[in-house]
Every structure is written in C-alpha cells, then in structure tokens.
Amino acid sequence: MSFSNPSPPFDSSESEVTDATLADELEARRKLTEGVAYVYVPTQPGETTNGPQAVRFELRRLSDGNAGLPVFTAPELLIAQLGEFQPWKRIAVLDLLIQVSAAHVPVAVNPVVGDDADRWTAADIEAWKRDGR
Numbered sequence: 001m002s003f004s005n006p007s008p009p010f011d012s013s014e015s016e017v018t019d020a021t022l023a024d025e026l027e028a029r030r031k032l033t034e035g036v037a038y039v040y041v042p043t044q045p046g047e048t049t050n051g052p053q054a055v056r057f058e059l060r061r062l063s064d065g066n067a068g069l070p071v072f073t074a075p076e077l078l079i080a081q082l083g084e085f086q087p088w089k090r091i092a093v094l095d096l097l098i099q100v101s102a103a104h105v106p107v108a109v110n111p112v113v114g115d116d117a118d119r120w121t122a123a124d125i126e127a128w129k130r131d132g133r
C-alpha cells in the first residue's frame with residue numbers, strides 16, 4: 001500500500017477537555033489500556049502541554065485515492081517510512097480504535113510509503129512553530 005501527499009489531519013477529539021467528568025472518563029480509559037499493545041501514529045506538530053490534549057493524526061492518501069491513517073507497530077518502522085522529522089505519538093490500540101471508528105477512518109498497519117510521498121523536514125517543523133499553528 002503506498003501513500004502520496006499528506007491529507008489534512010483529523011482531530012481525535014471534538015472539543016477541549018474542560019469538564020471534570022470527561023477527564024475522569026479519560027483517566028479510566030487510560031487505566032484500561034495499561035499493559036496493552038501500542039501503535040505509533042503520525043501526527044501534526046504540536047506544543048507539549050500538561051494534561052489531556054487532542055491528538056491531531058496526520059492522514060495520508062492511500063493507493064486507492066482515499067485518505068487513511070498509517071499506523072506502525074514500532075517507532076523505527078514509522079521513521080523508516082515517514083522520515084526522522086515526522087511528528088508521531090504512541091497510542092494504545094484500544095484508544096486508536098475508539099477514535100478512528102467514530103471518524104470512519106481506514107487504518108493501514110505498517111504500510112510501505114512511496115518514495116515520492118511528502119515527508120516532514122526540520123525546516124517544515126520550524127516553519128510550523130513559527131506560524132503559530
């Protein structure tokens with residue numbers, strides 16, 4: 001399965017976590033995923049903050065022309081396919097399934113990315129930070 005240019009990201013949460021009940025639910029889900037499998041997903045660059053935050057997954061164009069989320073079973077596999085500057089996040093498989101099923105986003109596990117696919121560079125990351133995204 002090959003990918004081409006990145007598609008716009010999708011936001012894994014529809015709103016900011018401002019409600020104590022929602023924060024409790026997120027903590028309960030986190031506890032459920034302790035000790036389970038994780039995958040590594042490409043994300044948009046972002047600021048590191050304390051507390052729960054939205055993950056903006058970076059979708060890629062699949063070989064059939066549809067947007068999908070590449071996921072990798074090891075960070076080395078993600079870096080080999082998307083490059084050393086690709087922002088990424090480790091996420092529990094259960095959390096990923098919950099988030100992508102609600103958005104109806106196809107997932108490709110350990111895909112081979114085409115040589116012509118866009119890849120983040122150090123300059124891209126700096127420009128992203130500079131533009132205040």
